[in-house]
Amino acid sequence: MISFGVAKIVKLLGILSKELWLIILVLAFNTREEVDKWLFDNPVRCPGALHFNVINGNIISYGIQTNSTEVMKRRVFEDPTFKFQLPLQLAAEREIARTLIGDQNFPWVVSLKEFAHPPGEASSTTSSVGPIFFLAVAIFSFVFQITAFITEKELKLRQAMTMMGLFDTAYWLSWITWEGLLIFISSLLTVIFGMIFQFDIFLRNNFIVVFLLFFLFQLAMTTFAYWLSAFMNKSASATTVAFCVFIVGFVTLMASSGGYPYSPGYNQSHRDWWSLFPPNLLNAGLQLLARATETPKDPGINWSTRAKCLPAEPTCVITMHDVYIGLVRLFFLFFVLAVYFDNIIPNISGVRKSKFYFLFPGYWTGKGGSKVREGGCCSVCSGSLPRPQITTPDDEDVLTEENTVKKQAMEGGYSNIAVQIRGLIKTYPGKSKGCCCCFITGPPFHSVKGLWLNVEKDQLLCLLGPNGAGKTTTISCLTGINPVTVGDALVYDESIRSSSGMTNIRRMMGVCPQFDILWDTLSGQEHLQLFANIKGLPPASIDTVVEKLLAKSKITKVAAKVRSCSYSGGMKRRLSVAIALIGDPTLVILDEPTTGMDPITRRHVWDIIEDAKKGRAIILTTHSMEEADILSDRIAIMAKGRLRCIGTSIRLKSRFGTGFIATVSFSGETTSQPEALKHFFKSRLDVVPKEENKSFLTYVIPHDKERVLTDFFTELQGRETEFGIKDIQLGLTTLEEVFMNIAKQAEIESAAAEGKFTTLTLNTGQSVGVPVGSRFVGIPGTKSPQNPGGIMVEVYWEPDDSGRLCISGHSQHMPIPPHIQLPDPPNAKSARTLGVVIDPAQLKML
Numbered sequence: 001m002i003s004f005g006v007a008k009i010v011k012l013l014g015i016l017s018k019e020l021w022l023i024i025l026v027l028a029f030n031t032r033e034e035v036d037k038w039l040f041d042n043p044v045r046c047p048g049a050l051h052f053n054v055i056n057g058n059i060i061s062y063g064i065q066t067n068s069t070e071v072m073k074r075r076v077f078e079d080p081t082f083k084f085q086l087p088l089q090l091a092a093e094r095e096i097a098r099t100l101i102g103d104q105n106f107p108w109v110v111s112l113k114e115f116a117h118p119p120g121e122a123s124s125t126t127s128s129v130g131p132i133f134f135l136a137v138a139i140f141s142f143v144f145q146i147t148a149f150i151t152e153k154e155l156k157l158r159q160a161m162t163m164m165g166l167f168d169t170a171y172w173l174s175w176i177t178w179e180g181l182l183i184f185i186s187s188l189l190t191v192i193f194g195m196i197f198q199f200d201i202f203l204r205n206n207f208i209v210v211f212l213l214f215f216l217f218q219l220a221m222t223t224f225a226y227w228l229s230a231f232m233n234k235s236a237s238a239t240t241v242a243f244c245v246f247i248v249g250f251v252t253l254m255a256s257s258g259g260y261p262y263s264p265g266y267n268q269s270h271r272d273w274w275s276l277f278p279p280n281l282l283n284a285g286l287q288l289l290a291r292a293t294e295t296p297k298d299p300g301i302n303w304s305t306r307a308k309c310l311p312a313e314p315t316c317v318i319t320m321h322d323v324y325i326g327l328v329r330l331f332f333l334f335f336v337l338a339v340y341f342d343n344i345i346p347n348i349s350g351v352r353k354s355k356f357y358f359l360f361p362g363y364w365t366g367k368g369g370s371k372v373r374e375g376g377c378c379s380v381c382s383g384s385l386p387r388p389q390i391t392t393p394d395d396e397d398v399l400t401e402e403n404t405v406k407k408q409a410m411e412g413g414y415s416n417i418a419v420q421i422r423g424l425i426k427t428y429p430g431k432s433k434g435c436c437c438c439f440i441t442g443p444p445f446h447s448v449k450g451l452w453l454n455v456e457k458d459q460l461l462c463l464l465g466p467n468g469a470g471k472t473t474t475i476s477c478l479t480g481i482n483p484v485t486v487g488d489a490l491v492y493d494e495s496i497r498s499s500s501g502m503t504n505i506r507r508m509m510g511v512c513p514q515f516d517i518l519w520d521t522l523s524g525q526e527h528l529q530l531f532a533n534i535k536g537l538p539p540a541s542i543d544t545v546v547e548k549l550l551a552k553s554k555i556t557k558v559a560a561k562v563r564s565c566s567y568s569g570g571m572k573r574r575l576s577v578a579i580a581l582i583g584d585p586t587l588v589i590l591d592e593p594t595t596g597m598d599p600i601t602r603r604h605v606w607d608i609i610e611d612a613k614k615g616r617a618i619i620l621t622t623h624s625m626e627e628a629d630i631l632s633d634r635i636a637i638m639a640k641g642r643l644r645c646i647g648t649s650i651r652l653k654s655r656f657g658t659g660f661i662a663t664v665s666f667s668g669e670t671t672s673q674p675e676a677l678k679h680f681f682k683s684r685l686d687v688v689p690k691e692e693n694k695s696f697l698t699y700v701i702p703h704d705k706e707r708v709l710t711d712f713f714t715e716l717q718g719r720e721t722e723f724g725i726k727d728i729q730l731g732l733t734t735l736e737e738v739f740m741n742i743a744k745q746a747e748i749e750s751a752a753a754e755g756k757f758t759t760l761t762l763n764t765g766q767s768v769g770v771p772v773g774s775r776f777v778g779i780p781g782t783k784s785p786q787n788p789g790g791i792m793v794e795v796y797w798e799p800d801d802s803g804r805l806c807i808s809g810h811s812q813h814m815p816i817p818p819h820i821q822l823p824d825p826p827n828a829k830s831a832r833t834l835g836v837v838i839d840p841a842q843l844k845m846l
């Protein structure tokens with residue numbers, strides 16, 4: 001507020017300030033010209049002036065000046081006459097009237113109203129609510145985009161495609177192309193709808209100019225969504241994030257309604273920062289379009305005038321061309337950031353690259369150098385991970401396998417080997433508590449602790465092991481999903497540690513992951529076509545290959561065209577197996593392929609696998625012992641990250657099973673016959689029935705009785721009628737039993753290693769602390785490689801019904817000597833297959 005004749009107007013100004021909510025500046029000027037000059041020099045600061053020319057008994061003369069520059073219009077009053085000048089004038093008149101009347105509370109009520117508009121007058125909706133409306137429209141596609149990116153991550157779909165050989169560049173390009181197409185259509189529809197609803201900016205600005213604004217905006221929002229999705233792993237959070245982006249967009253929109261920062265009062269750095277958020281540029285663009293069609297005479301923006309200010313204003317700081325450039329810049333900026341963060345933030349498997357991965361030439365040439373690291377908070381705090389304690393394997397077959405691999409690694413000669421795993425160690429860093437960088441890190445976890453293994457060509461190796469044994473980790477290292485911590489593996493002579501090697505390996509490999517990684521919206525046929533393309537099959541052959549695989553996996557032509565979300569669990573697994581076989585891979589990895597299948601489907605998948613064995617190596621993990629028994633050429637059992645045994649099914653059964661299983665069925669008409677039979681078994685083999693009922697008896701016969709078995713069963717057959725025997729069946733123990741024994745042994749070892757002991761009272765009255773889960777069935781004393789000087793105690797005890805202990809296979813209770821002095825140890829071989837090796841140090845005398 002500027003005035004001259006200061007003393008007379010001070011009071012009036014105080015009242016005016018309440019009315020107008022403005023900061024009133026009282027300045028004294030002597031002439032009207034001085035006022036004008038001040039206003040001219042300060043166009044941004046002052047909305048107007050009230051100046052008194054003459055105040056005396058005869059006349060009150062005052063003038064009101066309004067700052068109607070564009071800057072002020074945008075910053076303070078859209079309509080200075082209505083919003084500023086009239087209220088100011090009314091307030092001045094009211095105060096004059098009250099002064100003349102002599103009553104300061106004299107009511108003086110004047111209401112201002114606009115005259116009713118004639119119908120059909122141009123709407124200004126676009127410039128007022130337009131940005132919010134269009135931002136909301138664009139946010140829709142943003143929500144879908146960000147959800148799609150995160151879902152792909154969450155369902156490990158990208159991981160599946162990577163395993164099958166998809167390159168990152170192809171992945172990004174396919175996304176950009178697909179999104180580009182969708183955005184093209186949605187921008188086109190936005191402009192067409194804008195025209196249908198007769199918004200001025202759509203009708204009077206050039207079509208291409210308007211279309212390009214929406215297209216580029218949505219393109220920038222797409223890479224913005226990519227970038228944000230790098231920080232999220234759950235699709236449920238996508239909507240929340242999109243909503244937050246909308247709210248922020250709304251707030252910045254409100255903040256910029258006064259012209260911020262695209263007016264001369266603000267410097268370029270404000271504008272640069274502000275323009276980093278795509279909705280701000282959309283808003284600026286819409287404002288430009290609206291301003292270019294403000295009055296009926298305005299021509300609107302066309303392609304040739306996009307770099308000009310319309311209407312021409314000296315205060316113009318941004319043009320449509322600048323908006324386009326800004327959006328294109330944002331598109332590239334967020335794209336680069338998205339790719340960068342995608343690489344350095346640990347993915348769903350906890351894998352990430354170094355923060356400076358792009359500085360390694362190998363990253364760009366594809367010849368190594370882009371090695372990945374395990375996840376965790378940051379390289380600084382995780383440092384190099386400690387290695388697990390490497391021990392010489394107890395098992396002779398495992399030791400032989402390890403030595404063979406080591407020898408071949410040194411001397412060569414592994415031409416018949418498809419996969420050679422060389423001392424593979426996988427350590428996961430401890431989980432960090434806190435966020436981002438360098439908080440407390442838990443202890444690292446060794447998932448695989450030094451695996452040496454050969455998988456021969458044309459053979460199926462079955463990898464067995466209880467949950468958490470490290471099977472999937474081994475597979476994910478072989479498929480390149482997880483980087484190995486130490487060691488290496490060669491797949492047909494290509495190292496999994498080099499990125500070029502991994503690229504070649506992926507060309508030769510087909511993978512059926514543990515969980516079906518399928519797109520709900522794609523049919524079975526489309527899945528096979530997609531992966532056939534990723535595998536790089538010639539386009540002409542794809543249909544034939546897909547048809548064959550569908551027939552092989554018994555997915556009917558009708559089902560093949562149905563979306564995979566409606567498939568049963570078994571169908572999904574069959575489809576996953578079919579995907580693994582696409583492109584005739586020479587190495588097929590099947591991680592629990594028959595999980596959740598009914599017996600018939602399972603047998604059918606076995607047929608597919610049996611067929612697939614020809615001409616390729618297969619690594620199969622399963623929890624079905626029957627499956628392993630039927631399909632495998634060799635079986636490797638892992639537990640607690642180590643290989644526990646390896647060999648053919650027969651070898652494992654004979655080495656780790658409890659012996660032979662004899663099932664004798666009889667007529668059961670007289671009760672004396674089974675009793676006589678039981679007595680016969682007891683007296684000859686010293687065994688009691690494991691299971692019995694009216695019609696059969698089942699015995700487990702230890703291996704050490706193998707020598708007498710032939711004679712025993714010959715005699716038994718001769719006395720069949722006497723015992724009322726209908727049938728005798730003799731077999732080796734099952735693989736399941738082997739598995740259980742190995743798993744149990746690993747459990748106990750691990751309990752001992754972790755210091756978890758439980759108390760057993762011996763029949764000598766002593767108490768012994770033994771690892772949790774121990775089952776003691778004998779005490780052979782042996783020397784061991786780990787304990788060459790001393791005695792390694794293998795304690796195999798089993799409590800009897802009274803809770804006391806007896807040596808298995810002996811009827812009488814035998815006192816356990818206080819320590820190592822062992823009486824007549826039972827057969828070491830059989831005891832070893834049943835029990836647990838415990839170092840004396842692990843036995844605590846309580």
Ligand SMILES: Nc1ncnc2c1ncn2[C@@H]1O[C@H](COP(=O)(O)OP(=O)(O)OP(=O)(O)O)[C@@H](O)[C@H]1O
Pocket residue numbers: 349350428445446447465466467468469470471472473474514
């Ligand atoms: N990303 C990870 N971070 C930390 N630990 C992990 C990670 N992935 C796996 N592990 C751990 O490694 C161990 C081995 O897991 P893995 O999935 O390889 O077992 P598995 O033998 O395949 O078991 P299952 O039969 O249940 O699939 C488990 O104890 C598991 O918790």
